[in-house]
Amino acid sequence: MNIRLNAALNDPTLATPALVIDFEDITHTYARFGHAFPGGHVYYAMKANANPQVVKHIADLGGGFEIASMAELQLALDTGASGDRIICSNPIKHPQFIARMQDVGVYAMVIDSTFELEKVAHYAPGARIYVRLAVDNTGSVLPLAGKFGVDAATAVELCDQARALGLQPIGTMFHVGSQCLSTANWVNAIRAAADVWRVAAEHGHHFHFLDLGGGYPAGHYHTPSIPTIEDIGAEVMAAVEAYIPKRDDLMLVMEPGRGMVGESGRLLSAVFGKAQRGEETWLYLDAGVFNGLMETYEGFPPVVSHLDDAALVRPLRKYTLAGPSCDSCDVIARDVLLPEVHIGDRLVFFDAGAYTNEYAAAFNGFPIPAFVPLLPGEQEERILETVYDFTPV
Ligand SMILES: Cc1ncc(COP(=O)(O)O)c(C=O)c1O
Secondary structure (H helix, E strand, O other): HHHHHHHHHHOOOOOOOOEEEEHHHHHHHHHHHHHHEEEEEEEEEEEOOOOHHHEEEEEEEEOEEOOHHHHHHHHHHHHOHHHHHHEEEEOOHHHHHHHHHHHHHOOOEEOHHHHHHHHHHOOOOOEEEEEEEEEOOOOEEEEEOOOOEOOHHHHHHHHHHHHHHOOOOEEEEEEOOEEOOOOHHHHHHHHHHHHHHHHHHHHOOOOEEEOOOOOOOOOOOOOOOOOOOOHHHHHHHHHHHHHHHOOOEEEEEEEEOOHHHHHHEEEEEEEEEEEEEOOOOEEEEEEOOOOOOHHHOOOOOOOOOOHHHHHHHEEEEEEEEOOOOOOOOEEEEEEEEEOOOOOOOOOEOOOOOOOHHHHOHHHHOOOOEEEEEEEOOHHHHHOOOOOOOOOOO
């Protein structure tokens, strides 16, 4: 349990809703990725939490960035990161964005269609490209399959077309689905990538870029059974060793979003209303689907508790948690068991460091959670000693 975070949340002057982010914890997580994936590089998927302080912190640790848009590119550059520490894994890109990435020397960008290839060849002649593979997302809480990705045969065809258009095909990426609970997804995806690498080599392509995407889950404090960064790293490194053709110049890339920042944040929200509607007891919170808890609407189960430990002795009740807006879809979760909740109580949502304020809007006039950074203290130097070097190929 994160003692620093809990102490900050218990500050009685902290107004709600508030998103408290522990920067030391991010440092620690970054170091864990380095140790679990020796020789690999973190390209943080900043869509998970694009707060400029968070992004700068990860840049200062040595991380690279996975970006999807012009605004994310600018944010990465504002940290001082050079283009070679930036990649773009968004398969469908705006032409001006492609041109700007070329101007600033972004290392490589993904494609998964002939149309996109032609666009990239036009707006970023000679650019490095990698292909997004469609892989099994079963076992992830928020699957991403369907919208993007191609099969093995198409992937090789696209590389042939890319070469003919003067682009440089360098490898593959995949995404196993967000909050992926099965390490087998990574192993199977690496095997699928290895098949593409082998056939591509027969077509004369020399791949070196193996991008494992995101999907690393958060929530270990509450669900110890979910795979840790270390569990995934061990299986991934073994699969890379077993299946990917040996390369001295192998560039192993991780794009963690949730896994990088999810466990470093807590969302504090106050209960300001209560109603009995038939069998259901409703609690109305000052954070809801529109202002911080959008992921619960997408099916992500919230982990929520009383802030005040003294409340934990109250009898358990079943609640429907709703946000503050007048929209009927602003329902955070149903059948949530909590020690009895009174108006004025403060609730804490755990593992809220990712995809919270990124999705938030002040709909209906209800504010998005205030960003409360818990900045590095004296522990930082000690943790930093264990942080690995970032040396892009
Ligand atoms: C291309 C890409 N990379 C990485 C991520 C980060 O995923 P996660 O937060 O599950 O690690 C996403 C999330 O949607 C993505 O689209």
